[in-house]
Each structure stands twice: as structure tokens, then as C-alpha cells.
Amino acid sequence: MRHRLNDYLLRIDGHMGGAIRPSYRGKGYGGVMLSLALEVTKDMGMKRVLVTCNKDNIVSEKTIVKSGGIFESEEIEDNGNIIRRFWIDL
Template structure:
């Protein structure tokens, strides 16, 4: 990673940069991680408002926990990644979702951005009062596993989903 990056809350000022990020991910055909990147940005201001409202417990969708979304942005304001931090865990999140879901746009992978994104996300999680963060990845996602381990992840028992997918679980002390 050659450039400095920072986490920013979603904002309408970065609409063009976000749409380029979003389009690249959609064209790739890959699964979108975190889930918030899959949100339709056609009403961009509405999408930003939705993401902001998710931080407030009283506006949470039934059965969902409050969460915070941030974009990983370069000095030039290019969006290279996104993270969604759940403020607390439900039973399902404890098994296979974790506190932090993150992703890097396809063209910017293998440059150290994921490691930096997770490190910055852990700082945000600590500010939210999370003392021990659960971070998970699919057993087949070796790159994500390495990123989690680089950030201090301690393996816990894996979880096998109904479809047979094995989710590796890691705890990181904050």
C-alpha cells in the first residue's frame, strides 16, 4: 500500500467515487462484502441516509442490531473498500457474521488495503465499546484469514452453515 487511507462515514460528497467503486464490484460478479455495498445506490442521498440511520438502535430493522458503515478512502478520495461494524452480536452473528464485515474493491486487492481497513475498523469498534471483536471469514477465503491473523485474530471453533459452508471465527482483543 503506497498511499495513506482513512475511514469516512458515507457522504453524498463522494457519490461519483462511490458509484465507481460500486460499479466495479457489480461488474466483477463476485459476492458483495460487506452486505451494505449491495444496497442499490440509485437514490444516493437515500442510501447514505439509510446507512446513517442504521447506527441508531431505535431505527434498526427488526431482528437486526445497530451497525456503522465506513468507506476506506485514499488521499485522492478514491474509495477502495468498505466496512460494516455491528455494535453487538445476535446468536446468528456470533456463529457466522461477527462484529466486522469488510471488503476491498477487486482492482485494489493484494496491496495491503484489507489489513489497514481491518486495523482502522478495530479502532472504531473499540470506540463503540466493543472490547473483544469477532471477525469471521469463509474457510476458502485464505486472504481474509491472513488479514485477520495479521490484526491479532485468535482462532475459535469454526461454524458450519446449513449449506455446508464452513465459517472460520477469530477473536481480537481491543
């Protein structure tokens, strides 16, 4: 979790990041991790968090949206990778 965002984090990485080991994907751990992280950020007094994912990561996008994520925009990294940005109100 990132408590504050610099210009790069605001554009690309957002307030939190995570990864699921390939052998554990598809078992709901991403949703649990995001839910717990949102509880912590809310307890910290944050009112809104930015969560991002790669455009081709449909599972992460569905998890973010299911957790209340509202799509805002896409950003393109220097390597051409497209990042989708979502805000979640706590």
C-alpha cells in the same frame, strides 16, 4: 460494524464485514480497513470483537491473524460453506 450480536451473527458473521473490489485486492486495503474498524470499536468501548471469514479465504484469515485474531472455531452454514471464527482483544 455490528455493535451487538444475535445468535446468527455470533455464529457466522461476527462484529464486522467488508469486501475489497477484485481489482484492488492484494494491495493491503483489507488490513487497513480492519485496523481502522478495530480503532473505532475500541473507541466505542468494546473490549473484544469477533471477526469471521470463509475457510477458503486464506488472505482474509492472514489479515485477521496479523491483526491479533485468535482462532476459536469453525461453523458450517446451511449451504455447506465453512466459516472460521476469530476473536480480537482490543
